Amino acid sequence: MARPADVSRADSHRAVEAVWRIESARLIAGLARIVRDLGLAEELAQDALVAALEQWPESGVPDRPGAWLMATAKHRAIDALRRRARLERKQQELGRELQAEQEQAPDPAAGLDDDIGDDLLRLMFTTCHPVLSTDARVALTLRLLGGLTTEEIARAFLVPEATVAQRIVRAKRSLAEARVPFEAPTPAERSARLASVLEVVYLVFNEGYSATAGDDWVRPALCEDALRLGRILAELVPDEPEVHGLVALMEIQASRLRARTGPAGEPILLLDQDRGRWDHLLVRRGLAALARAETLGRPLGPYTLQAEIAACHARARAPDETDWTRIVALYDALAQLAPSPVVELNRAVAVSMAFGPAAGLELVDALVDGGSLDGYHLLPSVRADFLVKLGRHAEARAELEHAASLARNTRERELLLGRLEAQPMSLDRS
């Protein structure tokens, strides 16, 4: 059945929302460059959205909706800049000041056709600025670059909507107070600032991929949001190998989303997954992104190394075809580059697969002694796995009980309790 495009009000309302999804980041980024104030830029963009909601149901969606929104917001930007100038004149009663202000303020009409990519990149660097807390960076990035509503962010992170709204308001205020310029970082700061952007994207992905709290083990929508941000970033800075490394890592991990949850929503661990259910399109995309990172010919960074490890699993058609020796070598490199107890724990698992559970247990025991992973449920969980393989079931039971008591995610706790039940009561070989 044919419906003329954008005739009914409900249709056009949905169309406006869809256009907003597509255009909001570019709109806010372009406006922020003109008005040099992220909060004001978002307000202006929202005003343009309201104007669209009022006018498009009558007029239809314009041919170039992005340009329409930008032109509307730009008019309001000029008004806002004039108002601001008038206010300053009143306060200071000095025409000289106004002139200075006008000279300083860039011409709102100028540079609208500048590379939108540069604006988006500036926006990403700004929403992930180190003056902001991690929570604030995540909320602001999802809101301004991901086009998510405050409500959607709140739902994804299981926090009240008011909390997210407040985080965003405070973040914008912090940026203004710290006088963070809406600019790309200097070459000297660039790599640290880029690392901050990648961290935010991966954090969003991980919150979707293995939810730390709540009843669901995965929240795929967050993974999709993170992947989209990563794919956008890869086109904005195609010469940065770690960006492609991160995209590769996320694509390959996301390829397992369907396979890592069982019929009742319970987690299925990597080696138990039905590899036929992996998303092979995403695997291919991940391997391609990894190749892109590596052809840039620079030393492998931590994301690229992790993507390499993920690729080892992706390339193995069956668990017993996994190249564990290579995975151990990659973890060795990762541990040197970005030492962390979590990497050590993963290395221990790889070592146990390559060289036997006793070798793995030795590494894990060193981690237990180190104490830095106290309270992390995967430490006793991994230790239990090695103990089971070594036939030390009584000790394994104790570790599983400990792990279950530490797990914050309901599904993960159930998995651990299931493994506990599967343990024989008194059949220790040792």
Place this chain on the structure above:
Amino acid sequence: MRVMVLVKANEDSEAGVMPDEQLLTEMGAFNEELVKAGVMLAGEGLRPSSKGARVRFAGGKKSVIDGPFTEAKELIAGYWLWEVKSLDEAIEWLKRAPFEETEVELRPVFEVDDFGAELTPELREQDERLRAQVAARQ
């Protein structure tokens, strides 16, 4: 969500006439925009149906029919696979495509959650078992 975008064939595409340079340039720019927005997952153009074949299944019998096939409007000339937030977003993207005269169909891809209550845990389990059996036989 994923949306498959099916571009219908026309006389030209069925005759193997390649798009002119202008359309190719515009299509290239459109594809680039999709990639930059993180929307494009995959996309290909298909050769005319004269280069293709069909396999017809009837009562367990299989017969092979070589192309070309008639009714160009029902044939597919190309496809994209997009990752978008909603069907509406896909519609908005599609409206930006540089087509002049054709029909393009948008079809959301099934996701496990779509089955909702229809796919009870028992049914899901059965589905999983079947998949496992199929995998084991391969």
